[in-house]
Amino acid sequence: MYDYHQPDLAGHFGIYGGSFVSETLTHAINELKGAYAKYQNDPEFLAEFNYELKHFVGRPSPIYHAARTSREQGGAQIYLKREDLNHTGAHKINNTIGQAMLARRMGKQRIIAETGAGQHGVATATICARYGLECVVYMGSEDVKRQSPNVYRMNLLGATVVPVESGSKTLKDALNEAMRDWVANVDNTFYIIGTVAGPHPYPMMVRDFQSVIGTECLSQMPEMNAGRQPDAVVACVGGGSNAMGIFHPYIAHENTRLIGVEAAGEGLDSGKHSASLQRGLPGVLHGNRTYVLQNDDGQVTETHSISAGLDYPGVGPEHAYLKDIGRAEYVGITDTEALQAFHYLCRTEGIIPALESAHAVAYAMKLAKTMRSDQSILVNLSGRGDKDIGTVADLSGADFYDRPSMRGLGVKGGVATSPEAFDASGAKGAGSQS
Amino acid sequence: MSRIESTFSGLKTQGRKALIPYVTAGFPFADVTPELMHGMVAGGADVIELGMPFSDPSADGPVIQKAGEKALSFGIGLVQVLEMVRIFRTKDHTTPVVLMGYANPVERYDIKHGAGTSESAFIRDAAAAGVDGMLIVDYPPEECVEFSARLKAHGMDLIFLLAPTSTDARMAQVAQVASGYVYYVSLKGVTGAGTLDVDAVEAMLPRIRRHVNVPVGVGFGIRDAATARAIGKVADAVVIGSKIIQLIENQPRDRVATVAHDFLQEIRSALD
Numbered sequence: 256m257y258d259y260h261q262p263d264l265a266g267h268f269g270i271y272g273g274s275f276v277s278e279t280l281t282h283a284i285n286e287l288k289g290a291y292a293k294y295q296n297d298p299e300f301l302a303e304f305n306y307e308l309k310h311f312v313g314r315p316s317p318i319y320h321a322a323r324t325s326r327e328q329g330g331a332q333i334y335l336k337r338e339d340l341n342h343t344g345a346h347k348i349n350n351t352i353g354q355a356m357l358a359r360r361m362g363k364q365r366i367i368a369e370t371g372a373g374q375h376g377v378a379t380a381t382i383c384a385r386y387g388l389e390c391v392v393y394m395g396s397e398d399v400k401r402q403s404p405n406v407y408r409m410n411l412l413g414a415t416v417v418p419v420e421s422g423s424k425t426l427k428d429a430l431n432e433a434m435r436d437w438v439a440n441v442d443n444t445f446y447i448i449g450t451v452a453g454p455h456p457y458p459m460m461v462r463d464f465q466s467v468i469g470t471e472c473l474s475q476m477p478e479m480n481a482g483r484q485p486d487a488v489v490a491c492v493g494g495g496s497n498a499m500g501i502f503h504p505y506i507a508h509e510n511t512r513l514i515g516v517e518a519a520g521e522g523l524d525s526g527k528h529s530a531s532l533q534r535g536l537p538g539v540l541h542g543n544r545t546y547v548l549q550n551d552d553g554q555v556t557e558t559h560s561i562s563a564g565l566d567y568p569g570v571g572p573e574h575a576y577l578k579d580i581g582r583a584e585y586v587g588i589t590d591t592e593a594l595q596a597f598h599y600l601c602r603t604e605g606i607i608p609a610l611e612s613a614h615a616v617a618y619a620m621k622l623a624k625t626m627r628s629d630q631s632i633l634v635n636l637s638g639r640g641d642k643d644i645g646t647v648a649d650l651s652g653a654d655f656y657d658r659p660s661m662r663g664l665g666v667k668g669g670v671a672t673s674p675e676a677f678d679a680s681g682a683k684g685a686g687s688q689s
Numbered sequence: 690m691s692r693i694e695s696t697f698s699g700l701k702t703q704g705r706k707a708l709i710p711y712v713t714a715g716f717p718f719a720d721v722t723p724e725l726m727h728g729m730v731a732g733g734a735d736v737i738e739l740g741m742p743f744s745d746p747s748a749d750g751p752v753i754q755k756a757g758e759k760a761l762s763f764g765i766g767l768v769q770v771l772e773m774v775r776i777f778r779t780k781d782h783t784t785p786v787v788l789m790g791y792a793n794p795v796e797r798y799d800i801k802h803g804a805g806t807s808e809s810a811f812i813r814d815a816a817a818a819g820v821d822g823m824l825i826v827d828y829p830p831e832e833c834v835e836f837s838a839r840l841k842a843h844g845m846d847l848i849f850l851l852a853p854t855s856t857d858a859r860m861a862q863v864a865q866v867a868s869g870y871v872y873y874v875s876l877k878g879v880t881g882a883g884t885l886d887v888d889a890v891e892a893m894l895p896r897i898r899r900h901v902n903v904p905v906g907v908g909f910g911i912r913d914a915a916t917a918r919a920i921g922k923v924a925d926a927v928v929i930g931s932k933i934i935q936l937i938e939n940q941p942r943d944r945v946a947t948v949a950h951d952f953l954q955e956i957r958s959a960l961d
Contacts, residue, residue, distance in 0.1 A: 278851060282852065538797060540745060553794030
């Protein structure tokens with residue numbers, strides 16, 4: 256068994272992590288550290304968290320043996336951890352519940368979040384609706400276009416979605432904008448970060464909330480797999496929260512390989528990808544030290560992925576650490592391979608995976624061929640693909656967007672409508688964002 | 690005595706307050722910065738804060754972010770920023786220059802211009818160019834122990850921010866590593882946001898001075914002569930950034946230095 260205790264008290268995973276924030280955010284970060292330290296082992300807090308996971312989210316999520324895929328692909332048995340079956344359709348809800356519970360205990364009435372694919376935004380809007388908290392979600396305007404069903408969903412849930420026009424108009428810019436909002440509204444606002452990145456304690460806290468995934472797998476896998484843990488655990492990595500959630504409880508199990516799948520986009524050497532761990536260099540971004548995709552001048556470069564949720568130039572610092580110590584391996588899957596796996600899983604197993612998760616599925620299918628049929632691979636199917644059907648339809652040449660019934664979903668002639676356009680649903684007006 | 694220290698002590702003798710303008714290097718024209726800096730000094734600037742453009746300036750507001758994006762589009766990196774300081778120094782040997790920016794470009798510079806693990810190439814080159822101090826927004830005291838030691842070894846000052854949310858314990862912690870001056874961010878928000886509450890600033894300064902024994906500058910939200918005068922009554926220095934960026938952003942190249950000069954002169958006379 257592997258002896259693993261990370262991070263240290265200041266939030267460092269080896270040389271990574273830490274708390275690289277402006278003085279204007281220090282107090283908010285310290286307040287959060289204090290609150291999390293107080294509640295992370297509090298029996299009443301944990302009981303409520305587990306109650307919510309069971310009754311609101313629908314946990315435990317099952318593990319499914321993709322028998323037909325395993326047979327057709329040849330080689331190892333492929334199992335899917337079905338995070339797509341969670342309420343709101345992805346693993347993101349686990350973490351948002353934990354953080355929203357903290358926000359309530361800290362007396363913060365206003366929640367802000369950033370989102371890429373929109374799954375974290377939807378999860379945050381959902382829990383804010385449930386707890387009666389004001390919710391503002393920052394989203395790159397490029398992602399608002401790509402993920403319009405989720406934008407509409409957030410509006411239905413009462414959240415205000417603010418399109419971010421700066422920089423590359425994707426997740427990293429949404430993060431910058433959310434940090435700015437937090438600085439200006441620290442008194443009443445809690446920032447729910449959606450992944451295992453950002454300043455300490457976020458990487459640790461989000462990992463802890465998401466570790467329920469791997470913890471469940473530890474007891475479910477042996478039941479499914481003749482008493483054995485999987486030979487490999489495979490998960491997609493953008494910021495890395497679903498991967499950390501399933502990896503972390505397995506770190507001590509040295510016989511299980513941990514494999515993170517990054518978005519190779521148009522190829523790892525094309526310059527159009529989001530593979531921070533494979534093509535980035537250590538640096539400081541969004542409050543932590545980690546691998547960052549950057550140019551020679553230390554400017555953060557624009558990223559590309561077919562899936563908005565992986566389109567991020569940094570990665571959680573614990574992944575950076577796991578890579579350096581060799582406990583986890585990181586590989587890439589291209590847009591094309593992910594899309595193929597998406598279609599394959601739809602038709603072979605009757606499961607429409609998120610494009611993010613399709614990256615993990617694609618790699619597992621490759622890996623399976625190199626393994627024996629008595630070996631097993633556990634894939635974290637982090638989310639369902641409903642949100643991506645517009646993107647896939649577009650790529651397949653289907654005339655999805657031309658249907659009048661889809662026009663209201665935030666895409667008009669290829670240009671995202673303003674959030675006000677959604678306010679007819681009773682969503683909070685953009686005026687409440689300041 | 691560092692150039693920053695002697696500037697402040699000189700002003701103190703005269704009973705005057707320091708005027709500290711901020712401009713983004715390479716904005717609004719790639720090569721206008723040294724000339725702009727001279728113009729600002731002629732207008733009454735005592736210390737110049739020179740912004741190093743960064744792709745993700747999460748502590749800055751839209752005005753400074755846009756200025757940074759424009760400078761980046763001209764290819765302004767840290768090499769070019771240091772060159773601007775070097776050019777400025779050929780004609781001005783007294784006005785302190787403080788570089789303000791974010792950690793990632795600085796760390797990248799160190800790797801690229803490798804000076805071994807014991808030294809920072811950026812600090813070495815900045816010292817050679819005539820830089821007097823640095824303010825790295827996302828290097829809080831607990832994450833910049835090495836950086837701070839290396840700066841000191843080159844006789845440079847490490848400027849820190851303090852915020853309305855900073856606790857007394859935090860001020861004491863910052864005071865242990867800060868040198869040159871500290872920069873009190875007068876309101877909750879990013880650069881260029883809102884208007885500042887002079888009374889709140891006035892109430893905060895005695896608290897800061899209990900912990901910090903270097904001069905205290907106040908910035909964020911200072912946009913005109915009246916606020917500058919009010920702040921100058923309580924602080925040791927007045928820092929102005931976004932307003933200058935806005936004033937020069939649409940000027941033709943030959944007007945940039947003059948416009949900044951005239952604006953600072955107005956502030957200067959309000960302060961004195």
